[in-house]
Amino acid sequence: MSPAEFAFLVLAGFGAGLIGYITGLASVVSYPALLAVGLSPIAANVTNTVSLVAVGIGSTSQSGRALLDGDRRRLIGGAVASLVGGTIGAVILLLTPPGAFEAVVPFLVALAAVALLCQPVLRRWATSHQDRPWVWLAALVIISVYGGYFGAGAGIMVLALMLVLTSEPLWRAALSKSLFLGIANTVAAVGFMIFGPVDWWAALAMAIGCLIGGWCGPPVVKRLPAGPLRIAVAIGGLALAVWLAVR
Structure with a gap:
């Protein structure tokens, strides 16, 4: 990997x-970037999963205490x-043919997006969620x-789930x-590190950037208006x- 490609991935x-922290759409940036530097779809997928661990590390190190103040x-x-x-x-990805599960992915992502658009109505409809955790x-x-298994769009799915079935603010x-x-x-990522075709230089470069970006996310999202951001x-x-x- 050239220095220019490393810097591009950072x-x-x-x-x-x-x-990814603000919107749950990290893979819309990271996955195409890994493909752009020449990784195969499977290598880009597993490398992307390894790299995105750093987003969670960065964000929770910035505002982890706020989580502990909520519903433990x-x-x-x-x-x-x-x-x-x-x-x-991870087991499904390692044991099944490539693409076996990906046909339904666009529909799942679209469903989550629609749920976000309809979140105020859906949250009122789901007011009894505390009785059905x-x-x-x-x-x-x-x-x-x-x-x-794949991950692209998983963030927006979890975000929609949290906003519809819980009373948490954005x-x-x-x-x-x-x-x-x-x-x-x-x-x-642990399974992919052992059994998957991880590109370690690409994973390192992407993880450095993800760590910094994830760390910057919590203070940014607190200052953004919830309604327009959700839309x-x-x-x-x-x-x-x-x-x-x-x-």
């Missing part, structure tokens, strides 16, 4: 880390659900399976999303769904 990682039972349950789902997703946990396991939902996806990515993220998610469908 810059792309910073954008992925910052955008939800936090622990979500962490376990993410661990289980990420493990299953298993619905939130089951959905998080499923999304974490996808996150461990900034805390974004922080929780980074933690849960970070756990799913970490357990998947912008949803539009970005629909664009990602179209890109995933036609690529």
Whole structure:
């Protein structure tokens, strides 16, 4: 890898880390950047998963204390659900043919984007979510399976889940999303490090940028207006769904 490509991936990682924390769309930056420097789709996928662990590290090191001030039972349950789902997703990727699961990805991302657009209505409809925490946990396991398997758009799915099925404000939902996806990515990354075709120089460059971008994310998102940001993220998610469908 040339110095110019390394620098390009650091810059792309910073954008992925910052955008990923704010919007949940990190892979819309990081995955194409890895393809652009010549990685195969599978190598880019596993390298991307390894790199994005740094987003969760950066964001939680910046505002981890804010998470502990929230619902700790939800936090622990979500962490376990993410661990289980990420493990299953990594195993599926390592044992199944490439692309076996990707056909449904654009529809899942589009569904999450629509859920964000309709979030105020859906949240009112789901006012009894406290009585059914298993619905939130089951959905998080499923999304974490996808996150461990492929990951593009998983952030927006978790963000939509948090905003619809919990009473968390946008900034805390974004922080929780980074933690849960970070756990799913970490357990998947361990498997990919051992069994997957990780490009280590690309992973290092991307991770450096992701760490810095993830660290910068929490103070930025606290200062952004929640309503317009939610709509912008949803539009970005629909664009990602179209890109995933036609690529």
